[in-house]
Amino acid sequence: MLRRSLVALGVLAALVVPSVAHADDAVVDVQGPAPSTSVYAAPPPGRNQPIEPSCPPACESRPYREDPPYSSYDHKRSPIRLALGPSFLTTGKGVGVGLGLGIELGSGVVGGRLGATWLRGEGTKDGVVTPTGDAVGHYVGELTLDIVKRGPFHPVVAVGGGVLHVSRPDTSGVVAVGTVRASLEYFAPIEDADVRIGVDATGGLAGPGAEALRDVKGYGLFGVHAALGF
Numbered sequence: 001m002l003r004r005s006l007v008a009l010g011v012l013a014a015l016v017v018p019s020v021a022h023a024d025d026a027v028v029d030v031q032g033p034a035p036s037t038s039v040y041a042a043p044p045p046g047r048n049q050p051i052e053p054s055c056p057p058a059c060e061s062r063p064y065r066e067d068p069p070y071s072s073y074d075h076k077r078s079p080i081r082l083a084l085g086p087s088f089l090t091t092g093k094g095v096g097v098g099l100g101l102g103i104e105l106g107s108g109v110v111g112g113r114l115g116a117t118w119l120r121g122e123g124t125k126d127g128v129v130t131p132t133g134d135a136v137g138h139y140v141g142e143l144t145l146d147i148v149k150r151g152p153f154h155p156v157v158a159v160g161g162g163v164l165h166v167s168r169p170d171t172s173g174v175v176a177v178g179t180v181r182a183s184l185e186y187f188a189p190i191e192d193a194d195v196r197i198g199v200d201a202t203g204g205l206a207g208p209g210a211e212a213l214r215d216v217k218g219y220g221l222f223g224v225h226a227a228l229g230f
Contacts, residue, residue, distance in 0.1 A: 077107035078194040078229025085225030087117045089138070091218070093130040094122030100200075100223045109149055113142040113158060117221065121166070131216045133168025138204075138221060140179050156183040156198075164206060166213055175209025175216055185227070194229025 083102035088095055098119025105112040116139050121132035140162030147155045158181040165174050185198035202221040209216070 076192055076194045076229070079107045080105060081194060081196070081227045081229045083196075083198075083225040083227035085223055087119060087221060087223035089117075089119045089122075089132065089136055089219060089221050091122065091131050091216070091220075093125050093132075096120045096122050096132055096136055098136070100225060102225065102227070104144070104227060106144070109146050111144045111146065113144050113160070115140050115142065115160075115162075117223070121168070129168050129170060131166070131213070132219070133166055133170075133172075135167040137165035138177075139163050139165070140177070142179070142181065152187045152189070154185045154187065154196075156185060157181070158183070164204070164209075164216065164219075166216060171210070171212040173210025173213045175213050176207040177204045178207065179204045179221075194227075196227040196229075198225050198227065199223070200225065 081104040083100075083104055085100055087098050087100035089098070090096065096119040098117055100115065100117040102113055102115040105114075116137070119132075119136045119138070121134045121136050122130035123134065124130065140160045142158040142160030144156055144158040147157065158179075160179045160181070162177055162179070163174050164177045166172065179202050181200055181202040183198050183200045185196045188195040188197065200221075200223045202223075204219050204221060206213075206216045206218070
């Protein structure tokens with residue numbers, strides 16, 4: 001009887017001891033807030049909003065770094081411009097002074113120009129009437145080339161042809177002429193306006209015309225003009 005009791009106690013101990021040890025191993029004592037409270041801090045408000053870079057007041061007044069300098073901008077280029085200014089003509093015998101008028105066409109590199117100039121002739125020198133006499137009318141059409149399109153200064157070259165009307169005490173008539181012109185124009189820094197100031201130098205060579213004007217050959221025509229675009 002005693003033997004059976006000891007065997008039963010041994011079996012009971014074998015069953016109870018591992019269960020207790022296993023239960024002890026599974027017990028984890030965690031110190032912290034209640035399960036309903038998160039252990040992590042809440043994200044800051046507006047976290048999902050994009051962050052815009054701030055600029056101090058000093059940088060707001062400065063131009064953007066990628067902005068090109070003023071001189072490299074394309075200035076306003078009107079398709080039609082009216083040019084007006086004084087002109088001077090000479091064949092080497094004297095100087096005739098007058099007024100030049102031009103209508104310039106085109107806003108690109110290639111354009112055209114219609115010009116008219118009215119001048120006094122070179123008059124009489126040493127009692128001899130000069131080739132341009134008392135008055136000269138110069139009428140030409142030109143094909144122009146604006147070599148540098150950007151920047152404030154624009155060199156322009158032009159070739160053309162027309163007629164030269166000469167009035168002299170002894171005769172009057174018309175001769176055909178061919179011309180080559182070189183100009184330098186400055187674009188005035190006026191916003192949304194095409195205003196140019198330029199200087200011109202034209203070389204002309206007379207061709208067929210009135211027989212009485214065969215002494216009219218080469219001449220130079222110089223001028224200053226201001227042009228306004230429309």
